[in-house]
Amino acid sequence: MNKESAASLIAQVISNLEKLLEPDGFSVSLSRVEKLTSSYDSVQFFKEAEKWGFNIPRDTLISLYEKENQSPEEIAAGLAEFARNQKFRANAETFMDFDGIRSSLFIRLSDTERSRQVLEHVPHKEIDGLSVTAHILVPAEDCFASSIVTGTLLEKYGISEEELFDAAMQNSARILPAEIRPLSDVIGCGSLSPTGKGIVVTNTRKVNGASAILYPGILEQLSDMVQEDFYIFPSSIHEMIVFPCSAMSSDKAACRILHDANRCAVSEEDWLSDTLYMYSREAGRIRRVAETE
Secondary structure, eight states: OOOOHHHHHHHHHHHHHHHHGGGEEEEEEEEEEOOSSEEEEEEEEETTTTEEEEEEEEEHHHHHHHTSSSOOHHHHHHHHHHHHHOOOOOOOOGGGOHHHHHGEEEEEEETTTTTTHHHHOOOEEETTEEEEEEEEEESSSOEEEEEEOOOHHHHOOOOHHHHHHHHHHHHHHSSSSSEEEEGGSSSTOOOSSSSOOEEEEEEOSSEEEEEEGGGGTHHHHHHHHSOOOEEEEETTTTEEEEGGGGGGOOHHHHHHHHHHHHHHHHHHOOOOSSSOEEEETTTEEEEOOOOOO
């Protein structure tokens, strides 16, 4: 579908949605969504009276038209029904009070350079090419929704970045508990398994689970399991993969495996980093391994 046809389709869908959802108090518009590592056009649904909303990617609508052969009217009818069934238990005012959202905070990891545009307006901590951001879990039915803590919100809270991240770190392990599994149990990670000795670190939802590597006690737990220094592969935003250093012939070989796997097995939206890390048992900390070319 060319640009003009896509624009016409979206305009027709939005026009139909406005008519269908006006009695329900929704406004509908086309907007640009800025994520940590990407941005995309979306159809925004906003319920003014209750001060909450959500977005549907524009490409989802195009896919319904091209792959499901749905007409603009059918697409609008389906989305309108979906909107009416959403029951969020939070609104914009909920996010203004730090005491109200403190227990809902958690952390995520992203590549610093890829996220630079968003990070300019967001409190974050940089760790050797990766950035930690704080997010608020949004109470919702049948989905996992969240909102990033912006600089504007932090200012309203009247707290320091240190206080924000302390709370987010403490809550993360409770909201999204870590899950540690043998790589051999995980389908789809074969390109990173030259020895079968890998360990996957994620969370129980397996969504944005790479940050679980930073939870208190996780590195120490991995060290006890591996019993030697280990490499940490940022294989995607959803997980980290750990290998004993003895499982790799050299730093260079390990970097090459990560580089190749990122290009063969990881989608652009899930990509985290080409930077390899190593945990030293003696030093008790992570260091960066030489980057790939």
